[in-house]
Amino acid sequence: MRPEIRKIVIDPAFGDAELPHRIAEKLGLKPEFNTKDGLLDEIRQNPGGDLFKTAKKVLFFTENKGRFLKKCPGSKGVVCCNYYTINSVTGCPYDCSYCILQHYIGNNPFITVFLNKEKAVDEIVSFLAENRFLRVGTGELADSLALDHLLDESGFFIGELAKRSLFDRVQFEFKTKSAEVGRLLEVKKLYPDSSIVAGFSVNIPRFSSHEEPGTASVEERINAAEQLQKNGVKVAIHFDPVLMLEELFDDYMRLIDFIFSRLDTEKIAWISMGGFRHTLALTETIVERNPKSLLLRGEMFPSDSDNKLRYLAFVRRRFYTAFDRRISSFFKGRPPLYMCMEKAFMWSDMKMPFPKNVFGGENEQFKCDFGC
Numbered sequence: 001m002r003p004e005i006r007k008i009v010i011d012p013a014f015g016d017a018e019l020p021h022r023i024a025e026k027l028g029l030k031p032e033f034n035t036k037d038g039l040l041d042e043i044r045q046n047p048g049g050d051l052f053k054t055a056k057k058v059l060f061f062t063e064n065k066g067r068f069l070k071k072c073p074g075s076k077g078v079v080c081c082n083y084y085t086i087n088s089v090t091g092c093p094y095d096c097s098y099c100i101l102q103h104y105i106g107n108n109p110f111i112t113v114f115l116n117k118e119k120a121v122d123e124i125v126s127f128l129a130e131n132r133f134l135r136v137g138t139g140e141l142a143d144s145l146a147l148d149h150l151l152d153e154s155g156f157f158i159g160e161l162a163k164r165s166l167f168d169r170v171q172f173e174f175k176t177k178s179a180e181v182g183r184l185l186e187v188k189k190l191y192p193d194s195s196i197v198a199g200f201s202v203n204i205p206r207f208s209s210h211e212e213p214g215t216a217s218v219e220e221r222i223n224a225a226e227q228l229q230k231n232g233v234k235v236a237i238h239f240d241p242v243l244m245l246e247e248l249f250d251d252y253m254r255l256i257d258f259i260f261s262r263l264d265t266e267k268i269a270w271i272s273m274g275g276f277r278h279t280l281a282l283t284e285t286i287v288e289r290n291p292k293s294l295l296l297r298g299e300m301f302p303s304d305s306d307n308k309l310r311y312l313a314f315v316r317r318r319f320y321t322a323f324d325r326r327i328s329s330f331f332k333g334r335p336p337l338y339m340c341m342e343k344a345f346m347w348s349d350m351k352m353p354f355p356k357n358v359f360g361g362e363n364e365q366f367k368c369d370f371g372c
């Protein structure tokens with residue numbers, strides 16, 4: 001089911017912008033005009049049962065005064081995979097119990113869509129003046145595809161890269177927990193040479209149904225991934241966050257079997273796995289908003305370098321090793337597998353090829369703080 005949008009609000013400085021009016025018409029809504037602060041006051045005064053849930057149904061259109069293109073912030077002391085993000089939208093219609101947006105965007109709870117996305121394309125062009133290759137995605141502060149039928153982010157970015165003949169220098173990932181791939185299929189048909197990756201975040205069904213409300217089921221996501229592969233779009237699979245609890249171990253193994261017996265492993269761009277990690281502040285939010293969350297089970301310890309709580313190293317090693325073995329059993333050679341937000345010692349313990357072996361072929365200027 002598509003996420004519900006109840007309100008379209010346009011920053012008065014951009015009242016004539018075409019996109020929000022087009023979306024409002026499509027949804028049968030009358031656009032409203034308000035500033036960010038005005039909208040925030042309005043939502044705080046009428047929060048409904050849960051301010052976050054109310055705000056997630058509001059699309060606010062304005063401009064981004066800062067930079068769009070940023071290196072993935074990663075975390076102190078973890079091995080970096082040299083990924084870049086474009087934050088053209090901030091906020092998400094879904095409400096995952098572990099979502100960092102609950103913590104970072106307390107002052108901006110609605111979905112903000114930036115109208116000056118051409119600036120993001122200029123930033124890509126400047127980046128490529130100094131670098132040969134860019135691997136980039138829009139899914140850091142938003143779900144890349146959940147609202148693609150309205151926002152057409154895929155059509156915009158791939159169309160702009162086509163105009164500038166940049167398909168051999170930019171690999172663009174759309175990361176999602178939806179099965180909203182209709183527009184992406186059309187875009188691939190329009191631009192068959194584009195280097196698009198559709199990244200699906202996956203988890204075991206009993207986790208997704210409780211902790212990722214509103215998202216597509218794992219089966220729906222994999223159906224969508226299969227459809228994309230059949231139409232020439234490469235797929236990435238992100239096992240994140242993995243709940244490293246013994247009672248869930250078999251469920252994860254079944255999930256791996258389900259996914260890789262369905263997908264064409266030749267058409268998988270990359271696979272990541274990341275154990276659940278979080279800040280103390282997020283724990284408070286989880287306790288407050290989702291007191292029965294599975295995330296609150298299991299022992300976690302603060303890390304020395306970034307103060308995030310993680311499962312103990314031997315637990316992480318056990319899960320990563322099992323994931324690696326099970327996933328590898330579906331591939332002829334080494335799968336394009338890496339660990340997300342994981343420390344250098346864990347890469348070394350796991351004897352895992354460093355990220356440049358997964359992404360590096362096209363990325364000549366790959367740099368890694370750990371000498372990988």
Ligand code: SF4
Binds near residue numbers: 099143177
């Ligand atoms: S899909 Fe991603 S951005 Fe959206 S609520 Fe879930 S974790 Fe947050």
